[in-house]
Amino acid sequence: xxxxxxxxxxxxxxxxxxxxxxxxxxxxxxxxxxxxxxxxxxxxxxxxxxxxxxxxxxxxxxxxxxxxxxxxxxxxxxxxxxxxxxxxxxxxxxxxxxxxxxxxxxxxxxxxxxxxxxxxxxxxxxxxxxxxxxxxxxxxxxxxxxxxxxxxxxxxxxxxxxxxxxxxxxxxxxxxxxxxxxxxxxxxxxxxxxxxxxxxxxxxxxxxxxxxxxxxxxxxxxxxxxxxxxxxxxxxxxxxxxxxxxxxxxxxxxxxxxxxxxxxxxxxxxxxxxxxxxxxxxxxxxxxxxxxxxxxxxxxxxxxxxxxxxxxxxxxxxx
Numbered sequence: 001x002x003x004x005x006x007x008x009x010x011x012x013x014x015x016x017x018x019x020x021x022x023x024x025x026x027x028x029x030x031x032x033x034x035x036x037x038x039x040x041x042x043x044x045x046x047x048x049x050x051x052x053x054x055x056x057x058x059x060x061x062x063x064x065x066x067x068x069x070x071x072x073x074x075x076x077x078x079x080x081x082x083x084x085x086x087x088x089x090x091x092x093x094x095x096x097x098x099x100x101x102x103x104x105x106x107x108x109x110x111x112x113x114x115x116x117x118x119x120x121x122x123x124x125x126x127x128x129x130x131x132x133x134x135x136x137x138x139x140x141x142x143x144x145x146x147x148x149x150x151x152x153x154x155x156x157x158x159x160x161x162x163x164x165x166x167x168x169x170x171x172x173x174x175x176x177x178x179x180x181x182x183x184x185x186x187x188x189x190x191x192x193x194x195x196x197x198x199x200x201x202x203x204x205x206x207x208x209x210x211x212x213x214x215x216x217x218x219x220x221x222x223x224x225x226x227x228x229x230x231x232x233x234x235x236x237x238x239x240x241x242x243x244x245x246x247x248x249x250x251x252x253x254x255x256x257x258x259x260x261x262x263x264x265x266x267x268x269x270x271x272x273x274x275x276x277x278x279x280x281x282x283x284x285x286x287x288x289x290x291x292x293x294x295x296x297x298x299x300x301x302x303x304x305x306x307x308x309x310x311x312x313x314x315x316x317x318x319x
Contacts, residue, residue, distance in 0.1 A: 025298035031272040032299065034280045039302025040311045041068040041163055043285050044085065048128045048306035051093065051121040053083045055148055056134040062152065064308035065316070068161040068200075069149070073142060075182045080112040081142040081189060087169045094120040097136075115139050128306065142186070146193040161198045163222065163304075164190075166208045176207065183211040190219060202260055209254040222258035222282065223251035225265065235264045244270045252277045260284060260304070263291060271299045289314045 042064070045057025058069050072085040084090075088104045096102055097119050107115065121137025140148075142164075153159055166182050168174035183201065190199045201212045202222035209221040225247045227235060234240040244265055251259040251274075259274050263283040274281045282302035286292055292314045295303055305311045 025268050025294055029268070030297060030299040031268060031275055033301050034275055034278075035301045037067070038296065038300070038315055039067045039161070039280075039282060040065075040308070040315060041070045041282065041302055041304040042066040042308040042311075043070050043304045043306045044072065045069065046306070046308045047125070048130055048287065049309065050132060051123075051134055051137055052125065053085055053139075054121055054134070054137045055140060055145075056121065056137055058145070058149070061308045062158075062160070064312040066160075066308050066311070068163050068302070070163040070165070070304055071145070072165045072167050073182070073186060074107045074167045075178070075185065076107055076112045076115065077109055078111040078113075079181070079185065081182070081185055082107065082112055082115055083140045083142060083145055084115070085167060087167055089115075089118070093123055093125055094118045095123055112141055130307075142189050143193075146189070146195065150193065159198070161200070162190075162195060163200045163202055165224070166201065166203045166205065168205055174205065179205060179207045180211050183208050184215055187212060187215050187219060191216065200258060202258070206250065206254045209256055213255050220257040221255070222260045223247070223254060223256040224284075225251075225259070225261040227262055227264060232262070232264050241269070245273075248273055248277060248279075251279060258282055258301075263295060266295055266298050266300060268298050275299075293318075 042061030044052035046060035050057040050060045053071055061069055071083050073081050074084050074087050076082050087107055089102055091102050091104060094102055097117055116138045119136055120139055121134040124131050124133050149160060164186060186201060190196055196218050200220040200222050201208060202224055203209065204224045206223055209223060212219055212221050227243060231240055231243050247261060256279055258280045260282045263286050266283050271281050280301035282304060283295060283300060284304035286295060286303050286305045287307055289310060292303060296315055303311060303315060
């Protein structure tokens with residue numbers, strides 16, 4: 001998810017202290033899901049367990065039988081779609097092949113070949129103490145990702161869904177031309193690998209959804225939303241329905257098939273109204289068993305988590 005939300009995670013400490021105010025969905029009637037089974041999604045593969053957005057992380061999601069593999073994409077200097085969260089290189093999780101520190105640099109100034117010289121598996125993300133490093137792990141192009149997944153599917157006879165996010169600079173400076181080019185290249189690859197019917201394109205930048213619907217309406221789209229500190233606080237203590245109504249309206253306006261908000265937005269009423277508008281609800285990024293259980297009782301259609309093992313243990317085994 002977007003870099004702008006990183007400071008927002010500090011609010012999670014406050015959320016923990018006053019979580020008693022959060023709506024307990026189990027006390028009200030659960031809305032009917034729009035999916036038969038809950039869509040379990042491994043965030044960035046399995047960020048809590050293996051280096052994010054890398055093949056080892058996706059293997060981990062597969063190991064825990066996630067329904068959907070969630071990933072981020074950025075367009076490189078040579079117009080390739082690379083699987084990476086930030087539009088800049090990230091010194092926290094990547095280093096040079098010789099172990100030396102890298103500097104932040106825009107991916108729009110780097111080719112895929114240059115990015116694939118980086119080691120993005122040796123450094124453990126300090127925010128995820130359970131994450132196991134995998135030295136010398138390289139970044140993947142979207143084509144390489146699909147090749148690996150389809151190879152695994154052929155061998156295992158399993159089939160996965162894909163939730164692919166378009167990433168742009170956090171300052172909102174991406175021109176319409178970049179959004180259009182990125183989204184169209186993404187769709188072209190999805191079509192080439194014949195996974196249209198099991199792919200979703202998601203974004204905080206809702207221009208992506210408009211381009212996708214125009215280019216290939218058969219591909220599902222998902223509208224991502226994050227609250228401000230103040231909005232998050234109000235929702236934590238039981239207020240903020242106006243904010244919920246606003247994002248539901250925005251998502252419907254863009255003809256989104258899915259609304260994917262930060263989990264604080266989710267109440268039974270929010271799920272009910274979303275379903276009435278024909279949109280599934282798949283919140284992110286849910287990393288506690290308590291919150292997973294609350295969301296399931298709210299009737300959500302899926303959950304995105306950094307911990308596929310926890311999702312498997314908490315949600316699949318109870319539903």
